[in-house]
Amino acid sequence: MRAICLGGGPAGLYFAISLKLRQPEADVTVLERNRADDTFGWGVVLSDETLDNLEVNDPVSAREIRSHFAYWDDIALHHKGNVIHSTGHGFCGIGRKRLLLILQERARALGVNLQFETEVKDASEYMDDYDLVVASDGLNSRTRMEFEETFKPDIDVRRCPFVWLGTHQKFDNAFTFIFEKTDKGWIWVHAYQFDKDTATFIVECSQETFDAYGFGEKTQEETIAICEEIFKDHLDDHKLMTNASHIRGSAWIKFPRVLCEKWSHQNVVLLGDASATAHFSIGSGTKLAL
Numbered sequence: 001m002r003a004i005c006l007g008g009g010p011a012g013l014y015f016a017i018s019l020k021l022r023q024p025e026a027d028v029t030v031l032e033r034n035r036a037d038d039t040f041g042w043g044v045v046l047s048d049e050t051l052d053n054l055e056v057n058d059p060v061s062a063r064e065i066r067s068h069f070a071y072w073d074d075i076a077l078h079h080k081g082n083v084i085h086s087t088g089h090g091f092c093g094i095g096r097k098r099l100l101l102i103l104q105e106r107a108r109a110l111g112v113n114l115q116f117e118t119e120v121k122d123a124s125e126y127m128d129d130y131d132l133v134v135a136s137d138g139l140n141s142r143t144r145m146e147f148e149e150t151f152k153p154d155i156d157v158r159r160c161p162f163v164w165l166g167t168h169q170k171f172d173n174a175f176t177f178i179f180e181k182t183d184k185g186w187i188w189v190h191a192y193q194f195d196k197d198t199a200t201f202i203v204e205c206s207q208e209t210f211d212a213y214g215f216g217e218k219t220q221e222e223t224i225a226i227c228e229e230i231f232k233d234h235l236d237d238h239k240l241m242t243n244a245s246h247i248r249g250s251a252w253i254k255f256p257r258v259l260c261e262k263w264s265h266q267n268v269v270l271l272g273d274a275s276a277t278a279h280f281s282i283g284s285g286t287k288l289a290l
């Protein structure tokens with residue numbers, strides 16, 4: 001069996017690991033445009049249930065992931081100066097970069113051929129040479145577009161703009177949602193710890209609030225300064241940080257909900273965000289990819 005994964009995010013890497021575990025003799029390659037330690041975004045959350053599934057599939061990488069996560073089981077909702085706690089939601093947060101490095105190391109140890117800084121053009125270039133072509137090329141999957149007629153994607157760009165930031169402020173006892181009413185409208189945050197001293201801080205608002213602040217014309221630094229002011233009571237003088245320096249101008253985006261009527265075309269299979277997305281508020285995109 002010869003298999004190739006087009007894209008080395010969580011989906012491509014974990015598929016390569018899983019195939020090698022089942023067929024050690026398989027020839028498995030992962031192609032990735034970025035360098036091994038490049039990544040956008042901050043931490044991701046995985047539920048208890050996902051960790052249990054990973055444990056069953058590959059105890060070795062599951063153990064590594066568990067040893068690097070921040071864990072909590074409360075949700076805290078901050079609204080008009082009140083905090084409502086809800087308990088019993090087991091979650092762990094892990095840095096996206098840390099997760100990718102763990103999966104890369106495990107894949108290498110199992111004999112997967114990882115090729116970084118390799119741009120994939122058309123999936124059709126690999127269809128004759130490989131038994132299986134896995135399109136793990138993410139949200140904006142080029143392969144999904146290449147065989148659009150078969151996959152029939154349905155993409156619904158949701159209405160609220162958001163920006164994915166990080167902070168050294170601690171949110172280590174709960175998955176935290178903060179709602180602030182400003183003179184320009186409501187704006188809110190999804191915050192969660194993902195390592196000892198870093199938390200994800202996603203700021204989201206309606207299009208009306210976004211327009212009133214003029215976020216579309218602001219640089220990332222300007223956005224950060226405004227958000228630090230709005231959420232200052234929750235940041236205790238900690239800064240907000242961006243790692244989207246590869247994006248020029250504003251790093252605000254809208255979430256595209258992706259569904260596809262079919263996930264395979266001959267020997268090409270869509271996997272992870274290329275096939276379907278899950279909104280970050282329910283923290284399950286990576287879970288689906290894994």
Ligand SMILES: Cc1cc2nc3c(=O)[nH]c(=O)nc-3n(C[C@H](O)[C@H](O)[C@H](O)COP(=O)(O)OP(=O)(O)OC[C@H]3O[C@@H](n4cnc5c(N)ncnc54)[C@H](O)[C@@H]3O)c2cc1C
Pocket residue numbers: 006007008009010011012031032033034041043044045046118119120121136137138139142164202271272273274278280283284285286287288289
């Ligand atoms: C703000 C935000 C917060 C999130 N929080 C969570 C969370 O808390 N929990 C959770 O489970 N999920 C979360 N997600 C979702 C999660 O990030 C994705 O579901 C997950 O990364 C999907 O993995 P993937 O491997 O399918 O795609 P990706 O992670 O996008 O990986 C695709 C890879 O393919 C590579 N690639 C693409 N095209 C090419 C090409 N032509 N040539 C070579 N390489 C290519 C890319 O460089 C990339 O490395 C969040 C997403 C966002 C936007």
